[in-house]
Amino acid sequence: DQQVKQNSPSLSVQEGRISILNCDYTNSMFDYFLWYKKYPAEGPTFLISISSIKDKNEDGRFTVFLNKSAKHLSLHIVPSQPGDSAVYFCAASERGYGGSQGNLIFGKGTKLSVKP
Amino acid sequence: EPEVTQTPSHQVTQMGQEVILRCVPISNHLYFYWYRQILGQKVEFLVSFYNNEISEKSEIFDDQFSVERPDGSNFTLKIRSTKLEDSAMYFCASTRTASNYGYTFGSGTRLTVV
Numbered sequence: 001d002q003q004v005k006q007n008s009p010s011l012s013v014q015e016g017r018i019s020i021l022n023c024d025y026t027n028s029m030f031d032y033f034l035w036y037k038k039y040p041a042e043g044p045t046f047l048i049s050i051s052s053i054k055d056k057n058e059d060g061r062f063t064v065f066l067n068k069s070a071k072h073l074s075l076h077i078v079p080s081q082p083g084d085s086a087v088y089f090c091a092a093s094e095r096g097y098g099g100s101q102g103n104l105i106f107g108k109g110t111k112l113s114v115k116p
Numbered sequence: 117e118p119e120v121t122q123t124p125s126h127q128v129t130q131m132g133q134e135v136i137l138r139c140v141p142i143s144n145h146l147y148f149y150w151y152r153q154i155l156g157q158k159v160e161f162l163v164s165f166y167n168n169e170i171s172e173k174s175e176i177f178d179d180q181f182s183v184e185r186p187d188g189s190n191f192t193l194k195i196r197s198t199k200l201e202d203s204a205m206y207f208c209a210s211t212r213t214a215s216n217y218g219y220t221f222g223s224g225t226r227l228t229v230v
Contacts, residue, residue, distance in 0.1 A: 034218060036218075036221075041223065041224075042223050042224075043120070043122075043207050043209070043221030043222050043223045044159065044207070044221045045221070046218025046219065046220070047218075049218055089158075089159060091159075103149070103164055103172055103174070104151075104159075104161060104219070105161070106151075106158045106159040106160070107158060108157065108158040109158065
């Protein structure tokens with residue numbers, strides 16, 4: 001049962017354009033969402049997160065949008081750079097009231113290729 | 117920038133053998149995790165550890181698995197009797213608080229069971 005789904009295994013974008021990576025989830029108890037980037041032979045690197053009380057969070061070129069009613073989130077990268085080429089994982093967690101620790105449920109990832 | 121260090125980077129072992137994967141979390145972090153990624157599949161949670169005990173574990177983390185923080189710096193994952201299906205990348209992660217504000221992952225240990 002995939003609680004976190006990234007339906008696009010790959011995405012190719014021209015340098016300078018916008019990259020939009022999508023993620024859907026099924027568990028309505030998830031209240032915290034994260035995006036990680038992973039290069040080959042490295043561990044996932046945290047990029048950006050969003051709490052379920054927000055619908056948008058921005059950090060430089062990266063913006064995450066959350067649509068709770070649709071159980072959908074997306075990561076926008078503007079402008080895309082060749083160095084952004086990596087696998088991007090969406091992850092979700094049930095932190096619960098009081099910030100109790102929850103494990104991360106990952107999607108399968110989307111491989112982004114940014115072409116010069 | 118502080119890093120989570122994992123050793124070895126690649127471990128080959130025979131089926132049925134015990135393996136210990138080692139991790140040195142970031143020094144002021146309090147919460148520790150093991151995740152794994154079987155080739156071509158998603159990253160999966162194995163176990164979380166806080167205050168010298170397991171706080172949560174997944175169905176994957178059965179009696180063949182154990183974790184330990186033997187001293188103030190190391191965090192180990194032991195697989196008692198490895199199976200072919202244990203072949204995967206194993207990632208250690210740590211975080212300072214319980215806020216899930218982005219774990220720091222290590223580079224992983226590739227475990228190959230033959």
